[in-house]
Amino acid sequence: MSNRTLVRGGLVITAADEVHADVLTEDGRIVALASNGSDIAAGWTADRVIDATGKYVIPGGVDGHTHMEMPFGGTFAADTFETGTRAAAWGGTTTIVDFAIQSPGQALREGLDAWYAKADGNCAIDYGFHMILADVNEHSLQEMDLLVQEGITSFKLFMAYPGVFYSDDGKILRAMQRASHNGGLIMMHAENGIAIDVLVEQALAAGRTDPRYHGEVRKVLLEAEATHRAIQLARVADAPLYVVHVSAEEAVAELAAARDKGLPVFGETCPQYLFLSTDNLAEPDFEGAKYVCSTPLRPREHQAALWRGLRTNDLQVVSTDHCPFCFTGQKEMGRGDFSKIPNGLPGVEHRMDLLHQAVVDGHISRRRWIEIACATPARMFGLYPKKGTIAPGADADIVIYDPKAEQTLSAQTHHMDVDYSVYEGKRITGQVETVLSRGETVIDGRKYTGRPGHGIYTPRATCQYLT
Ligand code: URP
Numbered sequence: 001m002s003n004r005t006l007v008r009g010g011l012v013i014t015a016a017d018e019v020h021a022d023v024l025t026e027d028g029r030i031v032a033l034a035s036n037g038s039d040i041a042a043g044w045t046a047d048r049v050i051d052a053t054g055k056y057v058i059p060g061g062v063d064g065h066t067h068m069e070m071p072f073g074g075t076f077a078a079d080t081f082e083t084g085t086r087a088a089a090w091g092g093t094t095t096i097v098d099f100a101i102q103s104p105g106q107a108l109r110e111g112l113d114a115w116y117a118k119a120d121g122n123c124a125i126d127y128g129f130h131m132i133l134a135d136v137n138e139h140s141l142q143e144m145d146l147l148v149q150e151g152i153t154s155f156k157l158f159m160a161y162p163g164v165f166y167s168d169d170g171k172i173l174r175a176m177q178r179a180s181h182n183g184g185l186i187m188m189h190a191e192n193g194i195a196i197d198v199l200v201e202q203a204l205a206a207g208r209t210d211p212r213y214h215g216e217v218r219k220v221l222l223e224a225e226a227t228h229r230a231i232q233l234a235r236v237a238d239a240p241l242y243v244v245h246v247s248a249e250e251a252v253a254e255l256a257a258a259r260d261k262g263l264p265v266f267g268e269t270c271p272q273y274l275f276l277s278t279d280n281l282a283e284p285d286f287e288g289a290k291y292v293c294s295t296p297l298r299p300r301e302h303q304a305a306l307w308r309g310l311r312t313n314d315l316q317v318v319s320t321d322h323c324p325f326c327f328t329g330q331k332e333m334g335r336g337d338f339s340k341i342p343n344g345l346p347g348v349e350h351r352m353d354l355l356h357q358a359v360v361d362g363h364i365s366r367r368r369w370i371e372i373a374c375a376t377p378a379r380m381f382g383l384y385p386k387k388g389t390i391a392p393g394a395d396a397d398i399v400i401y402d403p404k405a406e407q408t409l410s411a412q413t414h415h416m417d418v419d420y421s422v423y424e425g426k427r428i429t430g431q432v433e434t435v436l437s438r439g440e441t442v443i444d445g446r447k448y449t450g451r452p453g454h455g456i457y458t459p460r461a462t463c464q465y466l467t
Pocket residue numbers: 067189245292293294295321323343344345
């Protein structure tokens with residue numbers, strides 16, 4: 001007995017097209033599209049018909065950068081795989097790629113197995129893993145090859161956080177050389193952490209302890225310098241490079257210059273850099289701590305360069321870097337010392353909406369919305385065309401999106417397990433109405449119908465962006 005769902009009457013938007021089409025799914029996959037009202041579509045029967053008249057029918061979002069339950073800064077990110085993936089579903093995201101962590105002294109295997117165990121049976125939507133390389137050595141380099149074969153095809157390295165995740169240039173070069181051979185994609189946290197730590201120490205010694213100094217010491221120049229250095233190292237290793245959470249105009253310029261040379265260099269930004277700024281970090285009464293993340297929020301002037309980069313394809317992806325810490329008890333650990341504020345913001349629920357608002361505001365087109373939030377992350381991380389598009393053969397990960405609905409973002413109404421919203425009071429035009437994950441309804445007319453364990457581990461192919 002097959003199980004068929006028909007999504008009728010909507011405007012199907014993918015990275016490539018906008019077509020008024022009905023979408024037929026069977027047993028968790030999309031099997032056919034046909035023009036709204038056509039004889040072919042009229043002849044289809046299904047167990048369930050969803051009326052999408054006046055709505056957008058879009059692929060489920062692919063968030064390529066989350067940190068559920070991440071141990072960091074002496075505490076753990078507040079969302080578990082259960083709460084975080086449920087919140088993602090509410091916001092129209094149907095796949096996340098989270099970061100498994102190798103701790104220094106640990107094998108990649110050990111770190112990865114711990115992440116499989118954390119996620120297993122708990123996720124509402126499908127998930128994959130990147131691997132954080134915190135200890136590049138002969139053994140972990142060999143393990144990279146095995147992980148690529150296992151579907152862990154991307155590896156994050158840190159030029160920041162000395163003593164925690166930091167790798168020096170020699171280690172970075174070795175990992176890039178390995179990736180050049182095994183097809184892995186190196187993802188880089190590009191900030192000069194050695195120099196930043198000097199500035200942190202000097203700021204604290206001078207009594208500059210408030211959250212806003214987090215933004216001041218993590219200088220634009222130190223993001224641009226690290227971005228430049230990462231690009232040159234990737235050229236030496238003949239490896240592609242994906243720079244995560246790009247926040248500064250000068251860093252975008254480094255990516256653009258590399259891409260103008262034809263180099264396989266890619267960049268991701270996040271909604272917080274597009275919508276928030278150092279004004280938030282400067283909010284009084286320690287409220288600024290809510291906005292502490294790295295790379296840090298920048299002066300508002302940088303936003304135009306990020307939007308431009310998204311339009312010109314010098315930036316290809318918007319992910320959330322979802323890494324929530326409660327204000328009470330977690331962000332508060334840094335009262336009197338900004339360097340002790342756990343780094344990271346909640347965001348997994350709001351990416352699709354915020355980028356739809358960017359469509360409404362005229363920053364990007366509808367198709368570009370789907371490209372940067374669904375199709376390109378799926379390609380970049382080896383999930384396409386299973387994920388990221390609406391086409392026969394793709395997983396039936398489908399969002400019915402109401403482009404006319406009005407909503408106000410707030411901690412009172414969001415579903416992330418964190419006690420504040422960085423977008424408190426922000427008005428958004430557009431809202432997710434219904435979400436299918438492999439044909440199963442996880443959000444049904446703004447009601448949650450999903451369950452932990454529906455989401456499955458999804459092994460990934462190597463980066464498809466170049467092919
Ligand atoms: O502040 C952030 N971004 N926290 C998460 C860890 C990282 O560097 O992505």
